[in-house]
Amino acid sequence: MKVGFTKVSMPATGTLVVPVVAGRKLLATGTAVDKRMDGGLKRALRAGHFTGAAGQAVEVVAPSGLRASRVIAVGLGKPADITALTLEAAGGSIVGRLLRSGDSSVSFAVDPIKGCKLNAAMIAARLANGAVLGSYTFDAYRTKLKPEQKPTLKSVNIMVANQAAARKAYGPLAKVSEGVFFTRDLVTEPANVIYPKTLAREARKLAKLGVKVEVLGRARMEQLGMGALLGVAQGSAREPQLVVMRYDGGKRGQAPLAFVGKGVTFDTGGISIKPAQGMEDMKWDMGGSAVVIGLMKALAGRKAKCNVVGVVGLVENMPSGTAQRPGDVVTSMSGQTIEVINTDAEGRLVLADALWYTQKRFKPKLMIDLATLTGAMIVALGQEQAGVFASDDKLAEKLFYSGKNVGELVWRLPMSGEYDKLINSDIADMKNIGGRGAGSITAAQFLQRFTNGVPWAHLDIAGVTWSAKAKPTVPKGGTGFGVRLLDDFVAENHEK
Ligand code: BES
Numbered sequence: 146m147k148v149g150f151t152k153v154s155m156p157a158t159g160t161l162v163v164p165v166v167a168g169r170k171l172l173a174t175g176t177a178v179d180k181r182m183d184g185g186l187k188r189a190l191r192a193g194h195f196t197g198a199a200g201q202a203v204e205v206v207a208p209s210g211l212r213a214s215r216v217i218a219v220g221l222g223k224p225a226d227i228t229a230l231t232l233e234a235a236g237g238s239i240v241g242r243l244l245r246s247g248d249s250s251v252s253f254a255v256d257p258i259k260g261c262k263l264n265a266a267m268i269a270a271r272l273a274n275g276a277v278l279g280s281y282t283f284d285a286y287r288t289k290l291k292p293e294q295k296p297t298l299k300s301v302n303i304m305v306a307n308q309a310a311a312r313k314a315y316g317p318l319a320k321v322s323e324g325v326f327f328t329r330d331l332v333t334e335p336a337n338v339i340y341p342k343t344l345a346r347e348a349r350k351l352a353k354l355g356v357k358v359e360v361l362g363r364a365r366m367e368q369l370g371m372g373a374l375l376g377v378a379q380g381s382a383r384e385p386q387l388v389v390m391r392y393d394g395g396k397r398g399q400a401p402l403a404f405v406g407k408g409v410t411f412d413t414g415g416i417s418i419k420p421a422q423g424m425e426d427m428k429w430d431m432g433g434s435a436v437v438i439g440l441m442k443a444l445a446g447r448k449a450k451c452n453v454v455g456v457v458g459l460v461e462n463m464p465s466g467t468a469q470r471p472g473d474v475v476t477s478m479s480g481q482t483i484e485v486i487n488t489d490a491e492g493r494l495v496l497a498d499a500l501w502y503t504q505k506r507f508k509p510k511l512m513i514d515l516a517t518l519t520g521a522m523i524v525a526l527g528q529e530q531a532g533v534f535a536s537d538d539k540l541a542e543k544l545f546y547s548g549k550n551v552g553e554l555v556w557r558l559p560m561s562g563e564y565d566k567l568i569n570s571d572i573a574d575m576k577n578i579g580g581r582g583a584g585s586i587t588a589a590q591f592l593q594r595f596t597n598g599v600p601w602a603h604l605d606i607a608g609v610t611w612s613a614k615a616k617p618t619v620p621k622g623g624t625g626f627g628v629r630l631l632d633d634f635v636a637e638n639h640e641k
């Protein structure tokens with residue numbers, strides 16, 4: 146989607162969008178439009194039960210007195226309650242309804258809103274950002290799209306008095322959305338296209354942005370003693386990869402923040418094989434790694450003032466004659482041994498070595514991992530929020546607030562020595578599953594044993610990586626959940 150900022154005028158083509166606040170109050174441009182329409186806009190709002198509440202919209206097609214193909218009034222609610230998220234939702238929902246409308250451009254009229262915490266430039270930037278986030282499509286494999294199914298909308302024009310200020314506010318947001326789109330693409334691609342080597346190849350593309358990318362193959366991981374990760378990979382014909390991405394935008398020598406992702410490019414369960422029903426969903430079991438890669442793209446793209454490393458463990462979990470068996474004991478890079486009771490609890494085995502490697506090599510200030518780790522997480526929180534587990538209360542709190550800022554909510558679950566005991570093994574240092582209860586927590590306890598005391602948080606994104614229902618800024622499919630959250634976390638806490 147092309148985004149432009151121009152001065153406020155009456156567009157000669159395409160759709161014109163006029164924001165309206167609670168109480169059905171038109172802003173400056175809305176009033177001018179209504180006048181040209183001979184009061185037709187206000188009549189349409191009344192007829193459409195439109196009060197100006199956030200989320201409402203009324204559309205007038207072929208409005209008389211105007212050259213635009215349609216006018217849409219979009220509600221923003223009470224001025225004092227308008228946030229960045231309100232505006233993004235408005236931008237996203239408008240683009241969602243126009244994407245295949247036949248129109249090729251949409252113009253948003255941005256006027257200052259009395260009593261709103263955001264100035265016109267900020268309003269403009271957030272409308273643009275929402276419009277872009279809501280415009281995401283993935284049609285790479287649809288060769289038979291009918292004309293009416295093809296996206297027609299090509300450009301979003303934000304009309305605002307101070308274009309320079311709006312462009313400046315929008316700049317970093319655009320880079321973050323590029324990261325989100327990269328993540329969504331990677332998650333959506335099927336597992337015959339995205340597997341460890343091809344996912345590593347995608348990560349290598351970040352070199353263009355100044356990210357240093359290193360890829361470790363099986364031989365190097367064997368030297369390092371990564372028996373937990375390699376055990377998962379051994380049933381697959383695809384070679385595992387560990388990708389290390391470094392972006393240094395902060396002070397020289399300053400300890401980096403580390404982000405670690407689970408990248409199981411397909412999870413059959415291995416010998417503890419999953420049922421056929423729904424197994425296709427496991428193409429997105431690399432969602433954590435895709436978030437880390439998209440986040441690196443976002444941070445490098447907007448030139449964040451911080452040192453960051455991203456590490457992703459990429460494997461395919463397959464059953465075969467070479468696959469690991471339930472009951473096998475593997476030795477992780479940390480030296481700790483693991484009894485693999487269930488080969489479907491593979492994500493934690495991959496992360497065990499990725500986390501240990503990350504803290505050992507980079508001595509990071511903190512580590513945050515992301516993983517589609519447990520089905521139990523979906524039982525607990527559904528598709529609405531991700532679970533967060535942390536060794537550090539402050540870190541958990543910061544993630545909670547960043548989640549609120551960007552609309553990617555996370556909820557903390559407990560950890561304790563009692564839960565930790567549940568993964569003790571009779572024949573090794575630990576086993577890879579606990580009992581029947583607290584499945585997401587015992588998984589987190591397992592990960593913590595590989596953090597070596599570094600301040601750490603774990604985001605279990607099993608329920609939020611993929612969405613069956615569309616939201617204004619998050620179309621159906623791969624969500625990119627986590628990129629905006631962690632970008633905000635970095636910006637709010639580590640660049641000041
Ligand atoms: N990738 C799955 C978790 C998952 C399930 C993510 C459904 C998204 C949707 C993970 O590797 C897994 O299989 N976990 C098992 C753990 C169990 C064997 C202890 C699970 O949740 O069933």
Ligand code: MN
Pocket residue numbers: 412414488489490491492
């Ligand atoms: Mn699994």
Ligand code: ZN
Pocket residue numbers: 409412430489491492517518
């Ligand atoms: Zn998995």
